[in-house]
Amino acid sequence: MKAAPHQRLVMAGDRDGLKELLRRRLVECGWRDEVKIICKDLLKENCHDVTYDKLLATVTTRARTLVPDSVKKELLQKIKSQLLAQEEKLK
Numbered sequence: 001m002k003a004a005p006h007q008r009l010v011m012a013g014d015r016d017g018l019k020e021l022l023r024r025r026l027v028e029c030g031w032r033d034e035v036k037i038i039c040k041d042l043l044k045e046n047c048h049d050v051t052y053d054k055l056l057a058t059v060t061t062r063a064r065t066l067v068p069d070s071v072k073k074e075l076l077q078k079i080k081s082q083l084l085a086q087e088e089k090l091k
Contacts, residue, residue: 014082021078025071035063 026032038059043050 018075018078018082022071022075025074026067029068029071031063031066031068031071034066035059038062 039055042055042058046054
């Protein structure tokens with residue numbers, strides 16, 4: 001079920017624009033800087049024991065919780081708008 005909207009966004013070329021919007025919003029709100037700090041702290045704490053997979057698992061979980069609701073809502077609204085616009089074109 002998830003694949004169909006994703007595939008439609010990819011085929012229409014909208015996915016890259018959405019990724020760029022998300023990247024910009026995360027930089028603007030300071031999320032990217034917070035994630036860098038989390039990575040640096042984790043590396044300091046576990047300098048010899050940390051693997052890429054462990055770092056990724058730990059940071060991913062924490063980073064997702066730090067994404068502001070306003071960014072999530074904006075992106076969701078853009079996705080809905082683009083999918084609706086695609087449906088209108090097909091009619």
